[in-house]
Amino acid sequence: MAVIEIKGVAKSFGAFTALHSIDLTIADQEFMVLLGASGCGKTTLLRIIAGLETPSAGEVWIGGRRVDHLPARERGIAMVFQNYAVFPHLTVYENIAFGLRMKKMPQAEVERRVTKTAELMHIEQLLKRYSGQLSGGQRQRVAVARALAMEPDVILMDEPLSNLDALLRLEMRAELKGVLAASKTTTIYVTHDQVEAMSLADRISVMNGGHILQAADPVQVYRNPATRFVGSFIGNPPMNFLPAKAAGDGQWQVAGQTFAGPSAGAAEFAIRPEDLHPAEQGIPAEVRVVEPLGPHTLVTCVADGHPFRVILDSTLTPIPGDRLHLAPLQDRIRWFDPETQKALT
Template identity: 65%
Template sequence: MAQIQIQHIEKSFGDFRALKGIDLHIQDQEFLVLLGASGCGKSTLLRIMAGLETADVGHIHVGEQRIDNLAPRDRGLSMVFQNYAVFPHLTVFENIAFGLRMQKKPQAWVEKKVQEVAELVHLEVLLHRYSGQLSGGQRQRVALARALAVEPKVILMDEPLSNLDALLRLEMRAELKTILAKSQASTIYVTHDQVEAMSLADRIAIMDQGVIVQCDTPIEIYRNPATTFVAGFIGNPPMNFLPAVALQPGVFEVAGMRLAGPTGYEALTLGVRPEDLHPASEGLTLQADVIEPLGAHTLVTALQAQGVFRAALPSDMALSPKQVLQLQPDLSRIRWYDAAGRLVTV
């Protein structure tokens, strides 16, 4: 079993507090993504798990074993880096076999295991080649195969697809999910790319300024972001926000609309995603300042006094610049946030 328990991890670099008490429980064979902008602390947490950094406070357990006091080689983890770290002077076979040779496995075991993982990542016909003869996607597979060959309890991945072009990233995402599911290892994956996070993760832990602000399934985070930060970070384009003022208990005025909302508040912020706005005879009035046909839908941007507002409208809808639109939000999809930016349930 490779359940991972991260308990109150803190880390500072001089006066800068990179991690401010991280608590996280990861299930056996779970694929957990650490998602956040640059500088939020996600890579620091991963490096502490790998033993490349030392926490100031806190403990990490894998199964029943505490690992933060062990040398990196004794932790039972494998790591895949952003730059692949494939050895150019070794063949694909020897790159994959590197960890097994460090463990002094017999040659017959090495050959058997390398062949198994090479087939898993579709490299079996390239075992004799050197890294300079490989594409970026093939080098990424080599790095993944090397990590899998030692049969780790946990695989740590630090933005492993960020150096690939967009089409190859799409292909590798699908392959990666299949390969790691077959490996039966628990995976912790760091990225700043929300599409990667949404498509790969069983759960996503969203980090901001050294803390985890929400940890849940991708669909739950998308539908019910816990804070305005999460709502504005997840989604492309992100959620729109509008000020809401109470006219009476449970009834709010929002951009000329009267909407039922939570009781007990004089003012709230309404959040609505661009795809949850629909053309109507009445509702929110917007001027289409920018029109972007995107195939599946047309993205309309309105530049308002209170900020940018976007709507994803049907691609066959006739639209022109400066056109005034009436849009009605899907009332089952709107979300309310208090003055501190926290989700309020109705």
């Protein structure tokens, strides 16, 4: 059972605090993605779990055993990095076998594990080739196979697909998800790419400024963001936000339209671009930019002085200067507290 428990983990570099008392539990065999922009603390947290950084405070537990005082080699983990980290002067077989031989495993067991992981990563036909002769995608498969061959309790992945082109990333995402599910390994995956996060994760931990703002399954994070930041960071294009003015009895004025919302206090209106449709009555918006994207069209407008985006069917072709009325799906409207930035129910 490779349950990972992060308890009050903090990390400071001099006067700079990279992590603020992080608490997070990752279930056995779960695929957890740490998602956030550069500098949010996700790689620092991964390195602390790996034993490559020492926390300033807090504890790390893996499989019921406290490990934050142990060196990396004693934690039962394997890592896959962004830069592949394969040895170009060794064959694919030798690369995968490298860690196993360092542990002085019997040759029969080395052979079994290399063959098994090579088949899992669809590189069995490459075992005799030198890794310096491989493409970027093939080298990354070798790096993953080498990590899996160690049969670790936990595999940590730091932006492993970021050096690949878009089509290869798409192929590798699908492959990784299936391979790691089959290996029954607990996985922590760091990325700034929300598409990777949404497609791979069992749960996503959205990070900003050294804090975890929300840890939930991808649909929950997308549909019910816990904070305004999560709503703006997840989704491409991101959520639309407009100021709202209380009209009494739980009614709110937004760009001249009335919507039911929180019963009291202050609120900000939010809606995703795909949850709007043109109608006779709705939020008035002036078209500024039209971007045909094949099956749909992304239209950037201005509503109540704020940028406001809508995704339309490709058969609809507004032009800059057109005026639209955009009606939101009522059950998709979300509300945020302008002061705390937290979601309102």
